[in-house]
Amino acid sequence: MRRNRDGADLNVPLLEVKHLTTEFVLMAGVVHAVNDVSFEVAQGEVLGIVGESGSGKSVTALSLMRLIQAPGRIAAGEVILHDGDSQQDILQLTPSELGKVRGNKIAMVFQDPMTSLNPVLTAGFQIVEPLKIHRGMSDQAAHKYAAELLEQVGIPEAKRRLRQYPHEFSGGMRQRVMIAVALACSPKLIIADEPTTALDVTIQAQILDILRDLNDNAGTSVIIITHDLGVVAEMANHVAVMYAGRIVEYGSVDEIFTSPKHPYTIALMSSIPVLGSMPDRLTTIEGAPPSLMGDRPPGCPFEPRCQARIPRCVDEDPALSLIAPGHLAACWVAQAGGR
Amino acid sequence: MVENAAAPIADLVVPREQRPAYKAWKRFSRNKLAMLALGFIILEIFVAVFADVITPYQWDKGDYADTWQLPNAKHWLGTDQLGRDLLTRLIYGARVSISIGILSQIIVAVIGVPLGALAGLIGGAFDFVLMRLVEILSSIPMLFFYILLLIALGGGYQNILLALSITGWMGIARLVRGQVLTLKATDYVRAARAMGATSSQILWKHLLPNSLTPIIVSLALGIPGAMFAEAGMSLLGLGIAPPTPSWGQMIGQYQTYIQTYWHLTVFPALVLALTMLAYIYFGDGIQEALDPTVRV
Numbered sequence: 281m282r283r284n285r286d287g288a289d290l291n292v293p294l295l296e297v298k299h300l301t302t303e304f305v306l307m308a309g310v311v312h313a314v315n316d317v318s319f320e321v322a323q324g325e326v327l328g329i330v331g332e333s334g335s336g337k338s339v340t341a342l343s344l345m346r347l348i349q350a351p352g353r354i355a356a357g358e359v360i361l362h363d364g365d366s367q368q369d370i371l372q373l374t375p376s377e378l379g380k381v382r383g384n385k386i387a388m389v390f391q392d393p394m395t396s397l398n399p400v401l402t403a404g405f406q407i408v409e410p411l412k413i414h415r416g417m418s419d420q421a422a423h424k425y426a427a428e429l430l431e432q433v434g435i436p437e438a439k440r441r442l443r444q445y446p447h448e449f450s451g452g453m454r455q456r457v458m459i460a461v462a463l464a465c466s467p468k469l470i471i472a473d474e475p476t477t478a479l480d481v482t483i484q485a486q487i488l489d490i491l492r493d494l495n496d497n498a499g500t501s502v503i504i505i506t507h508d509l510g511v512v513a514e515m516a517n518h519v520a521v522m523y524a525g526r527i528v529e530y531g532s533v534d535e536i537f538t539s540p541k542h543p544y545t546i547a548l549m550s551s552i553p554v555l556g557s558m559p560d561r562l563t564t565i566e567g568a569p570p571s572l573m574g575d576r577p578p579g580c581p582f583e584p585r586c587q588a589r590i591p592r593c594v595d596e597d598p599a600l601s602l603i604a605p606g607h608l609a610a611c612w613v614a615q616a617g618g619r
Numbered sequence: 620m621v622e623n624a625a626a627p628i629a630d631l632v633v634p635r636e637q638r639p640a641y642k643a644w645k646r647f648s649r650n651k652l653a654m655l656a657l658g659f660i661i662l663e664i665f666v667a668v669f670a671d672v673i674t675p676y677q678w679d680k681g682d683y684a685d686t687w688q689l690p691n692a693k694h695w696l697g698t699d700q701l702g703r704d705l706l707t708r709l710i711y712g713a714r715v716s717i718s719i720g721i722l723s724q725i726i727v728a729v730i731g732v733p734l735g736a737l738a739g740l741i742g743g744a745f746d747f748v749l750m751r752l753v754e755i756l757s758s759i760p761m762l763f764f765y766i767l768l769l770i771a772l773g774g775g776y777q778n779i780l781l782a783l784s785i786t787g788w789m790g791i792a793r794l795v796r797g798q799v800l801t802l803k804a805t806d807y808v809r810a811a812r813a814m815g816a817t818s819s820q821i822l823w824k825h826l827l828p829n830s831l832t833p834i835i836v837s838l839a840l841g842i843p844g845a846m847f848a849e850a851g852m853s854l855l856g857l858g859i860a861p862p863t864p865s866w867g868q869m870i871g872q873y874q875t876y877i878q879t880y881w882h883l884t885v886f887p888a889l890v891l892a893l894t895m896l897a898y899i900y901f902g903d904g905i906q907e908a909l910d911p912t913v914r915v
Contacts, residue, residue, distance in 0.1 A: 345813055375817075383814030390813075395806040400828045402633060409824070410814045443633045461814065 293362050294468055294501050295321040295344070295386075300357035302336075302343045309574045313339040313352070315525040318600075321469065326495055326502045328516030328533070330509060330548075334569060336525035337505045338391075341473045344503075345382060346370060361385060363468070384414040387462035391474040393454035397446040403430075403457045404442030410464045429460040433490050452483035459490055469501045470494070476511060488515055509552060513537060521545050524581040525572055527600055531607035541603055541614035543588045580611070588613045646908040653904020656897040663894065667713040676704035678711040679862050690882055697882045699873065705883065708864040709890055715776070715865040716894065719849045720842040723783040728838055730784065731791035736830075738792065739799025740822060746796070753789045761786055765848065769857040779858050783845050791837055798830035832909040839902035843895040850891055866891045 302314040314336045321327050331337045342348050344359055359370040361381065370381060390396045397406060404426055411422040423442065430438035433456040446454060455475065462470055472491060476484035492515060494500050504515055512519055512533065519536045521529040521544065529542040540546045544565075551563045567585035570577075576597075580586070583593040592612050600610040609615065635641055647653060666673060676682075676694075681701035688698040696705040738746040765782050772778045799822075802808060808825050816824070850867025852858035859865035861872065866887045873883035 347809060347813055379815045379817055381815070382812070383816075388810070388813040390806055390810055392806055396810045398807040398811070398825050398829070400639065400831075401824065409816070413815060413820070443637065445637075445639075458810070461810070464814075 292323040293320060294323045294325075295362070296358070296360040297340075297344065298358040298360070300340065300343055300359065301355045302339050302348055302352060303355050304352045306351055306573075312572045312576065313525050314343060315576075317357075317522075317525075317527055319520050319527065319530065321501050321503060323468070323501055324495065324499045325518065326492075326504060326516045328512035328519045329503065329505045329522060330507060330512050330519060331522035332507060332569065334572075335522040336572075337507075337522050338473055339525075340522070341388070341471050341503065341505050344370065344471060345386060345388060346373075346378060347388075380414070383410045383462075383467070384465045385467055386469045386471060387465070387467040389455070389458050389462050389470060389472040389475045392478050393451055393458050394478065396458055397454055399446055402443055402445055403449065407442070407457070407461050407464055410461065414465045426460070426464070429463055430457070432463070433457075433460045434486065435460075452479055452486065455479060455483075455487055456490070459487070463494070466498065467500065469503065471503045471505070473505045474507070475504070476508070477506070484511075491515065509548065521548070524570055526581070526610065527608075528582065528611070529607075529609045530600065531604075535604070535607050541607065541609045542582075542611045543586045543613070544582050545609075547585075547587070582611075643908045647904050650904045650907060652900050653907075656900035656904065659893070659897040660901060663713055663897075664717060666710055667717055670707075670710045670714065674704070674707040674710055676707045678703065678707050678864055687880055689880070696886050697880070699880075699883055700876070705886060708869065709866070709887060712864040712866045712869060712887065713890075713894075715859055715863070716846045716849060716891070719776070719779060719783070720846040720898070723780055723787060723845040724838045724841045726780065726784040727787035727791055727841060728834070731788035732795050732827075732834060734788065735792035735795030736799050736822060736827065739796040739803065740818065740826070749792070750796070753793060756786070757789055761848075762851070765852055766855070766857060769852060774852070774857045774860055776859060779849055779852055782852075783848055787841065787845065791834065791841075794833055794837055795830055798833060799826050802826050802829050832906075835909065836902060836906040839905050840899065842902075843898035846891070846898070847895060 297320070298318050300314055300317045301312070304311040304313055317336070317340055319327065329337050329340065339348065339352070343354050343357075346354070348354060354371060357371065360367050361370055363385065368377075368381075370378070373381065397403070404423065407426040407429060408419070408422040411417045411425060412419070415422075417425065426442055427438040430441055435441050435453060435456050441449075446457070449457060455478075459475075470491070475491070476487050479487060488511060491502055491504070495502055502515070504511065506512060516533050519529075519531065519533050520527045521536070521542065523544050529536065529540065529545045536545060537549070540549055547563075547565045551565060553559075553562055565585055570581050570584070578595050578597060580589075580593045580596075580598055583589050586593065588611075590613060596612070598610045598612045598615065600608050601615060603609050603614050681703040682698070683702050685694065685698050686700055686702040688694050688702075690697045694704050694706070696709065698704055699708075734749060738749045764786060768782045768785070769778055772781070802825065808821055811821055811825055849858060849865065850870070853865045853867035854871035856868075856871060859868050861868065869887040870884055870891070873880070873887070877884045
């Protein structure tokens, strides 16, 4: 039985991602950015996806919304969205059906609030627009609701702020506006792609609070994509760790932080500096992630950087499999019960 | 909600001093040279529109008692070989220049903006074919093209407009295409798509409004170019046919007498030069005023 932090039931599925594979077809070859990624998000769940730059987190998020543009393409997989008893595969929808899902059932918050709002339109216009498109609201009703949304995300003087242009907002305020836009149609799922990366630390905490309140009060599911383990620890129920375009470890946030099993996750955890102890050098993971261009060499993609490797790792690629209840890892050593 | 449907939406109305157009006007009005140019342009348009009321003489009827007059109190800018008042003819010539300048840019915008936007938006084969067509047409020397076309179709107002429209849309189509391609990759367009906006909504709400500045600047600076091209055609005798006056045609006709009756050539050339200068400064002023990086 999967439960969230408050003990609420997390067994009603909302989004099921199965064998998602996204690649970019370039002149120089094919980049396998996302490789056979599967995970589930339940209603009311917060899933954290972590990984370093280039690990495929953002491409995964964009693929869920079918926002991948040429030369990228989703080569395989299913993204099943459950809505009551009905379910639909987002990857099979027609453009008009897709338009009804985007912004309405699933909304997205992007990384850089400085560039994610149209500079020539007022903040109000940009919040009102999805309400008119998806909800068919009148100008006036939509506007009234937009002011409520701005207040909900902590922007004072909402009515005056609605009339202002993006350049009149600070970075943190713009991200609040972005969240208000995402909230507009009360989506079932919000995908937040590094929502706090471009903001300073105090604002980060406030933005995360807004997302968490939303999850607590409205039961909105959240996929939060980040390279910041602190954000995951604070927000998520479950964590998927991505490396080289694949999920290498998945489990509840407690499991992942207290007993990580994949050597990559272990290395990530040990590279977090501990307050109070100041070593001469910060712990790093030696080497660099493999190139995702062309055919994948046999063996585990983390093998060259791995501290725990065994001979089998060189030739055989471990699949993501269960090592403990609710805890999956793609590692031969972890699957054999650890060192 | 129904009973309120017609009521103005107070929350939607941006206060005047916050509107981008108001701010742009503030910036523009601080530019003295551009304001002077705008004043000159407005005066010229006013004079051209009310030419019938303002001019004391008729543009096509000469006074044979007053031929070859140098500038004097009766004829401020003198008269020509048929005794026609030069100032009157210059004022009527302004009608041709100004209307060709503005009309040609309207036609250019109507053809070029949608084609460029579609090429940028759709891409693929349409984009490829259109851009190759633009490249081929652009590589033909402009003057050569005008001369061929006007010889084939004959001169006259409409054919000059046609020639200017055929050649003029390519620049703006390219410009708009480039804008659309750049803007398509911006985060806010991606965000709009993530919120379920359709391609046409993205085009009208995001791509075109953000391309407006370069479009306006290009059109404003295209006006003097079109005027100059008309003057060139008319000077060569391919444009506006006499007796209808046009500045270029007057310069061409009167240049034979430049050694003795200098005023006949110098004044049309001066007016043409001043007008072009005014439109260029006006265009520069607009460019500066619409640049969002300049703060008020």
